Amino acid sequence: MDEVKRRIEFLREEIHRHNRLYYLEQSPEVSDAEYDRLFQELKDLEGSHPELIATDSPTQRVGAEPQEKFASVEHVVPMLSLDNGFAEEDVIEFESRIKRFLKTEEKINYMVEPKIDGVAVELIYESGELKQASTRGNGYVGEDITRNIRTILTVPYTLTERPETPFPDRLEVRGEVYMQLDEFAGLNQERESKGLPVFANPRNVASGSLRQLDARVTATRRLTIFCYAVARPEALGVKTQYELFKYLRLWGLRANPDAAVCESIPDVLAFYRDLDQRRHELAYEVDGLVIKVNPISLQTRLGATTRNPRWALAFKFAPAQEFTVVRSIEVQVGRTGALTPVAIMAPVQVGGVTVQRATLHNEDEVKRKDVRVGDTVLLQRAGDVIPEVVEVVKERRPETAVPFSMPLNCPVCDSEVVRLPDESAHRCPNATCPAQTKGHIIHFMSKNALDIAGGPKLVDLLVDRGLINDPSDLFFLQPEELSSLPHMGEKSAANFLESLEDSKDTTLVRFIYGLGIRHVGVHLARVLAERFGVFEALLEAVAEELEEIGEVGPKCAGSIISFVNNPRNRDLLNRLTSPEIGLILKAPARRTGETPLADKTVVLTGGLTRMTREEARVRIQSAGGRVAGSVSKNTDLVVVGENPGKKLQKAGELGLEVISEEEFLAMLKE
Numbered sequence: 001m002d003e004v005k006r007r008i009e010f011l012r013e014e015i016h017r018h019n020r021l022y023y024l025e026q027s028p029e030v031s032d033a034e035y036d037r038l039f040q041e042l043k044d045l046e047g048s049h050p051e052l053i054a055t056d057s058p059t060q061r062v063g064a065e066p067q068e069k070f071a072s073v074e075h076v077v078p079m080l081s082l083d084n085g086f087a088e089e090d091v092i093e094f095e096s097r098i099k100r101f102l103k104t105e106e107k108i109n110y111m112v113e114p115k116i117d118g119v120a121v122e123l124i125y126e127s128g129e130l131k132q133a134s135t136r137g138n139g140y141v142g143e144d145i146t147r148n149i150r151t152i153l154t155v156p157y158t159l160t161e162r163p164e165t166p167f168p169d170r171l172e173v174r175g176e177v178y179m180q181l182d183e184f185a186g187l188n189q190e191r192e193s194k195g196l197p198v199f200a201n202p203r204n205v206a207s208g209s210l211r212q213l214d215a216r217v218t219a220t221r222r223l224t225i226f227c228y229a230v231a232r233p234e235a236l237g238v239k240t241q242y243e244l245f246k247y248l249r250l251w252g253l254r255a256n257p258d259a260a261v262c263e264s265i266p267d268v269l270a271f272y273r274d275l276d277q278r279r280h281e282l283a284y285e286v287d288g289l290v291i292k293v294n295p296i297s298l299q300t301r302l303g304a305t306t307r308n309p310r311w312a313l314a315f316k317f318a319p320a321q322e323f324t325v326v327r328s329i330e331v332q333v334g335r336t337g338a339l340t341p342v343a344i345m346a347p348v349q350v351g352g353v354t355v356q357r358a359t360l361h362n363e364d365e366v367k368r369k370d371v372r373v374g375d376t377v378l379l380q381r382a383g384d385v386i387p388e389v390v391e392v393v394k395e396r397r398p399e400t401a402v403p404f405s406m407p408l409n410c411p412v413c414d415s416e417v418v419r420l421p422d423e424s425a426h427r428c429p430n431a432t433c434p435a436q437t438k439g440h441i442i443h444f445m446s447k448n449a450l451d452i453a454g455g456p457k458l459v460d461l462l463v464d465r466g467l468i469n470d471p472s473d474l475f476f477l478q479p480e481e482l483s484s485l486p487h488m489g490e491k492s493a494a495n496f497l498e499s500l501e502d503s504k505d506t507t508l509v510r511f512i513y514g515l516g517i518r519h520v521g522v523h524l525a526r527v528l529a530e531r532f533g534v535f536e537a538l539l540e541a542v543a544e545e546l547e548e549i550g551e552v553g554p555k556c557a558g559s560i561i562s563f564v565n566n567p568r569n570r571d572l573l574n575r576l577t578s579p580e581i582g583l584i585l586k587a588p589a590r591r592t593g594e595t596p597l598a599d600k601t602v603v604l605t606g607g608l609t610r611m612t613r614e615e616a617r618v619r620i621q622s623a624g625g626r627v628a629g630s631v632s633k634n635t636d637l638v639v640v641g642e643n644p645g646k647k648l649q650k651a652g653e654l655g656l657e658v659i660s661e662e663e664f665l666a667m668l669k670e
């Protein structure tokens with residue numbers, strides 16, 4: 001028995017070593033046949049001694065038993081997306097913006113990396129062991145895809161530790177899972193020969209494969225990964241993005257060899273042009289270049305907006321374009337009542353994806369481009385960006401084509417359409433318009449909201465049959481009502497009811513987001529939930545209180561106030577929060593403790609000399625604090641610069657703690 005155990009351990013280590021040599025160092029020591037033999041021997045031994053199977057055995061890469069659904073995973077540090085640039089001027093402006101923000105004229109160097117068109121993931125290693133993997137999701141909450149990630153050969157189960165590159169107890173690595181072009185071609189060939197539908201592009205395969213509930217399917221797909229970031233690089237002690245790549249590689253993680261350091265923006269632009277030339281020779285699909293400020297200290301100082309880090313830019317390659325013909329222009333009514341014209345076109349392949357609809361946004365946009373039914377148009381699609389009509393080929397316009405105009409009445413409820421003077425959208429003013437009702441319910445059920453199974457078709461049916469009128473009605477649906485619907489058997493009805501039941505144990509963030517208040521997206525929902533903790537407190541908030549929260553502007557505050565004070569909404573909120581439904585709205589965990597400004601509200605007044613206001617705001621936020629625009633009894637700290645204004649006087653009257661810019665800097669250093 002001991003001998004078997006020893007042999008198994010030996011085989012595991014050997015296979016692990018060969019994987020590394022093959023995939024990471026690209027210098028295999030054994031033939032494929034020899035490798036397969038070792039692998040088969042291990043599988044056989046484990047087969048006859050199942051008690052000796054360990055979760056970290058290489059044989060486990062074939063995938064575990066199917067699961068019912070993916071659990072949610074909260075990202076401790078949000079996974080942001082990147083700001084996009086499309087022309088060289090955008091890159092030049094990117095550097096100017098950075099220099100203005102940092103108040104510096106000094107030279108900055110950059111790390112440039114191909115932008116991989118795959119799926120962003122986070123890998124969590126604890127004491128060097130792979131513990132969890134998740135998708136980006138909405139940036140804050142993703143899906144637990146650990147079992148699927150564990151099938152990817154280039155994701156190590158255990159990191160290699162060396163004295164010169166120690167890893168922290170908990171390491172959050174970010175990267176892109178993708179499929180190589182040769183694997184993609186092979187997969188599609190195989191599918192074609194079996195009469196199965198082929199995949200549109202490698203990105204879709206990667207994303208579809210990672211979302212398989214049966215990890216055994218993922219295992220057959222031969223995905224791989226490039227890692228490019230960790231959640232808190234400053235805590236690791238690495239000085240540059242370049243050095244981070246070195247660490248990643250020494251730990252045994254794959255980092256893109258086609259990355260480089262550029263000493264200046266002209267060098268960056270030269271690298272971009274070169275990459276654009278040779279992108280078709282690469283083993284993977286790229287949709288641009290990611291430019292990152294190389295020194296980590298500058299990255300930290302620059303911080304992030306609510307959406308993107310300020311220290312990085314995705315410089316996209318020119319998007320794929322194709323010609324097609326507009327067959328009709330449909331007008332859709334959204335959840336806010338806004339009417340959106342949509343071009344319905346003859347289906348056409350653009351950059352590997354079939355496109356037949358493109359939003360035309362609003363009437364002004366249609367007029368500006370002068371899109372008419374029957375027109376030939378140039379359509380473009382850039383990687384992850386939605387398809388858009390670039391221009392009309394006027395020479396090919398049929399004589400009969402008439403200019404588009406917005407309908408005078410709502411295409412759904414026939415109410416007279418209005419257009420407010422300061423808005424680009426036409427709106428249906430009827431709050432009970434079925435389109436709005438449906439839109440609200442669909443939004444409430446969506447992934448980032450209560451995450452209730454069931455799509456627009458089901459909601460259409462339920463509303464059209466008068467079974468529901470608002471989101472609260474969902475929770476009172478009866479099994480018989482559901483199973484009497486077309487295409488809905490007893491089983492599907494039961495599943496839907498179960499999903500409704502499950503959705504009740506939710507978070508305050510999801511609930512606030514799900515209400516669909518204008519200007520309140522996922523990010524603001526989180527800000528509000530963190531600030532108020534319980535829903536009742538938000539209901540009672542007054543405009544000033546809301547505006548004190550740094551990220552809530554007057555427009556947004558106004559929208560929240562008018563939403564909660566609207567009698568119909570009040571009714572709905574009362575029903576939704578009633579004990580009969582029994583929603584559980586968990587408050588977000590607060591970041592407390594250690595950080596010097598944890599939970600403190602800080603007000604800045606007067607001119608700062610050592611940093612810009614924007615930088616001060618970022619630094620306060622990363623120290624756990626909030627920045628408020630005005631002084632009140634809720635203020636914890638006032639920082640005074642040169643020539644302070646009325647705020648200082650008010651702080652004095654209220655007896656608040658007031659410190660200078662120097663003291664403030666010293667405090668942040670703590």
Ligand code: IVH
Pocket residue numbers: 080081082113114115116117118119120136176228229290309312314
């Ligand atoms: S860095 C905080 N580097 O692009 C910055 N992203 O539009 C994190 N991507 O969500 C991103 N290649 O999925 C970075 N070399 C690269 C990348 C890359 C592809 C993806 C990633 C991200 C998206 C942003």
